[in-house]
Amino acid sequence: MSAASAAIRDVGTNDVPLVVDVDGTLIKSDLLYESALQFLARFPLEAWRLPHWLFTEGKAALKQHLSERADPSIATIPLREETVALIRDAQAAGRPVYIASASDRRLVEALAERVGGIAGVFSTEAGVNLAGDAKARRLVAEFGEKGFDYVGDAAVDFPVWRASRNVLAVAHGGDFSQKVRAAFPDARIVAESRVKPRDVVRALRPHQWAKNALVFVGLVTGHHFDAASTLASLTAFVCFCMAASSAYLINDLLDLPADRIHPRKSRRPFASGAVPVLYGVVLAAILAAGAFVLSFGLPVKFSLALLIYLVLTLAYSFYLKRRMMIDIVVLGGLYAIRVFGGVAALGLPQTPWLLMFSLFLFTSLAIVKRCSELTANHQGEQPGEKKTLAGRGYSVEDLRVLFPFGAAAGYGSVFVFALYMSSPDVAALYTHPNRLWLICPLLIYWISRMFLLSNRDQLHSDPVVYALTDRISLATGACVAAVLAISL
Known part of the structure; x- marks a missing residue:
């Protein structure tokens, strides 16, 4: 049985939604970095705009500008197989699956369409960078405290995990796995990803x-x-x-x-x-x-x-x-x-x-x-x-x-x-x-x-x-x- 299947097996009733992070979790990359690189590839002489947007308008505005002017080619970005398996198992069990990301809505919706069967998306919009505490508040407002399971991969996801019912994590190293388990003893590590020298x-x-x-x-x-x-x-x-x-x-x-x-x-x-x-x-x-x-x-x-x-x-x-x-x-x-x-x-x-x-x-x-x-x-x-x-x-x-x-x-x-x-x-x-x-x-x-x-x-x-x-x-x-x- 796969790690994804094991994670799904004991999560409880079928009506509790599964919420999936994107960067490093659903995809093996980061949409912000991918968008910035493609912006530079298309407009190399406008590189100065990146720090200008970030420091004068904020991170949410930066992501919006990049999504409007750069195409990271969502269809080609590699997906993480273990996370996709987790999604498919949840869908097979009749559970709604949502994607929650700090990336711009247009990119997240395109990714959701590629994955298929996604009930809805939560993303950065209206000047709010949907990460950390902001993501936790948004999901609690939608599903209630402990009303959803969440799979993430970074320290910024800790506030979301504290508000979720079940903690599912993609670990990019042994140290991170230990930190997650120390904070959440019942956490499930659905995938481990290490950069090989x-x-x-x-x-x-x-x-x-x-x-x-x-x-x-x-x-x-x-x-x-x-x-x-x-x-x-x-x-x-x-x-x-x-x-x-x-x-x-x-x-x-x-x-x-x-x-x-x-x-x-x-x-x-x-x-x-x-x-x-x-x-x-x-x-x-x-x-x-x-x-x-x-x-x-x-x-x-x-x-x-x-x-x-x-x-x-x-x-x-x-x-x-x-x-x-x-x-x-x-x-x-x-x-x-x-x-x-x-x-x-x-x-x-x-x-x-x-x-x-x-x-x-x-x-x-x-x-x-x-x-x-x-x-x-x-x-x-x-x-x-x-x-x-x-x-x-x-x-x-x-x-x-x-x-x-x-x-x-x-x-x-x-x-x-x-x-x-x-x-x-x-x-x-x-x-x-x-x-x-x-x-x-x-x-x-x-x-x-x-x-x-x-x-x-x-x-x-x-x-x-x-x-x-x-x-x-x-x-x-x-x-x-x-x-x-x-x-x-």
């Missing part, structure tokens, strides 16, 4: 840190292998990992409605409800601040590169990713900034050859990333159907143009490398510079293979991450390293 780590997307290995390019190409240079590059790597995770957290929080309807992205920690969205906001701020504090031990140019990287990623998350071709230029730029940041961390001047090579190569990789997403989206398309990439400015018809664009950019990087062979810089760094020509066919092979894999829908991740985990790509990289070694 591995889910928090997964939200940071550590597999994407592989892209930050690009900061070591300056170390390798400049032949700076001393201890100080190695330590500087490692510090730069850590800074970019922290900044990148901060950006990924923000991007995931803004993309929640779209991620939740995606077959793969719906399993992400925030989209699935495994990690509360507030955790993401706090972690993003801590990681961004930590990255900049750590960067102060490196040259100022590196801190500037890190700042540009973070500003671009935020602009990308809020707006630029929906702009056709601009998103590709930005993605390519984000790859390149890692390289330039690595050079800046060593205190070396930026070379025009590295600038040109990075421009072409990383634009090519940004295009192949979009091509992979479009190719995956194309699978299962019905004849005559025009599919678009959700949240992006492309349709599958653009593949016929993007593939040539990407290949041209990739081969352009090889051309720049070939020109570099004739520069005096090569003679200064290598004893046998002519041997470096062997790298050109290796680059042509690798770039061509990446586009073929993308066309076959076999490139399911970021191309840089894929290259660092793909055996053939690693073997190609080893061959490039061997050529560099015999050219010294």
Whole structure:
């Protein structure tokens, strides 16, 4: 028997209503945070309105404004299975079920419609934030003292539990369970929800840190292998990992409605409800601040590169990713900034050859990333159907143009490398510079293979991450390293 069924079994007569809280209880999220995030995603330049509404008009007004201007997509927010089971058991027993929430009425009514069979809703309206004592007074006025059972999940629900007949709780940790049972010995814990450390780590997307290995390019190409240079590059790597995770957290929080309807992205920690969205906001701020504090031990140019990287990623998350071709230029730029940041961390001047090579190569990789997403989206398309990439400015018809664009950019990087062979810089760094020509066919092979894999829908991740985990790509990289070694 489920915890929900056990909780329902002995609650008494069938005419006593069951009242269910929303945030953290019925849903695995919080409607206020969800609404605020979608408001920011839609109106990033109006972020100042959130504190303005809160401190000048109050929390109830803030929720009303957000419900009018932001859509948290109620239909996609994950429900808590144990609470839904509790509701279904009560309905099967003939008991009326109500939803009581501090969220705005429009959102609560939409949630009630989604759940089905709800007798009525109580919500924030008319300037009254329906939480804590205000919720308790409202329910007592409706059902009488001890005239209802209530299921909640937070300390703010204690006044409501004191007025209810039976205390039913969703516990988000062992300490909270003990506090509830200490105050209400007969309380029933209908569900226990704990944030698992591995889910928090997964939200940071550590597999994407592989892209930050690009900061070591300056170390390798400049032949700076001393201890100080190695330590500087490692510090730069850590800074970019922290900044990148901060950006990924923000991007995931803004993309929640779209991620939740995606077959793969719906399993992400925030989209699935495994990690509360507030955790993401706090972690993003801590990681961004930590990255900049750590960067102060490196040259100022590196801190500037890190700042540009973070500003671009935020602009990308809020707006630029929906702009056709601009998103590709930005993605390519984000790859390149890692390289330039690595050079800046060593205190070396930026070379025009590295600038040109990075421009072409990383634009090519940004295009192949979009091509992979479009190719995956194309699978299962019905004849005559025009599919678009959700949240992006492309349709599958653009593949016929993007593939040539990407290949041209990739081969352009090889051309720049070939020109570099004739520069005096090569003679200064290598004893046998002519041997470096062997790298050109290796680059042509690798770039061509990446586009073929993308066309076959076999490139399911970021191309840089894929290259660092793909055996053939690693073997190609080893061959490039061997050529560099015999050219010294």
